[in-house]
Amino acid sequence: MAIVKINPIQIAGRWQSGISLDLHTTSSTPVGYNEYGHMQFDTVRPEIAELLYRLKNRGDRDAAGPIIETAANFLAPYRDRFDSIVPVPPSHQRALQPVIVLAEGIGAQLGVPVLSCITTTRPTTQLKNVTDPEERKKQVDGLYQVDATQTRGRSILLFDDLFRSGTTMNAITDQLLGPGQAAVVRALTITKTRSNH
Incomplete structure (x- = not known):
């Protein structure tokens, strides 16, 4: 397995501390329209973001290994700060759920349980298509x-593949610290968008 080079960036939210391992894209240059009238982009991604893209958009399971290895290597020195990993529930159905695959892989490498303790009360829309911050907040409200029996008193690492505005992760952090009675929540994402929209 290879550990890829990363550029960790702090992410702010209602959690105690948060890190994204790298940017989602370094640059994205419009190159013209395809035959369906959709603008095409020449997108440059950091190495870990390219792997994540292959895992999410191409269903390339081989891309998961280096991401898991790199994330586990990054987290190892902080291993005493969390006793469980909580993945953000996927917003839509895929044959391969990247967040779950990565969380379970990282958990296995570090010997940390992965808790599926967050459920959704209704079908979710993908927030990436909603740009208005107030509308985003409304979408995640309630x-x-x-499941507090799993989270009470725990030190949790909240995990997602992509950090955009933090709306989803903040809503889940509130649940974990409030009804979930978690002792502390920290956050980790694989990549972060350059803007918060």
Whole structure:
């Protein structure tokens, strides 16, 4: 397995501390329209973001290994700060759920249980298509619930593949610290968008 080069960036939210391992894209240049009238982009991604793209958009399971290896290597020195990993529930159905595959892989490498303790109260829309911050907030209001029997008193690492505005992760953090009675929540994502929209 290869550990890829990363550029960790702090992410702010209602959690105690948060890190994204790298940017989602370095640059994206419009190159013209395809035959369906959709603008095409020449997108440059950091190495870990390219792997994530292959895993999410191409269903390339081989891309998961180096991501898991790199994330586990990054987290190892902080291993005493969390006793469980909570993945953000996927927003839509895929044959391969990248967040779950990565969370379970990282958990296995570090010997940390992965808790599926967050459920959604209704079908979710993909927030990436909603740009208005107020509308985003409305979309997640009351959306998540937590099984407190799994989270009470725990030090949790909340995990997602992509950080955009933090709306989803903040809503889940509120649930974990409130009804979930978690002791502390920290956050980790694989990549982060350059803007918060």
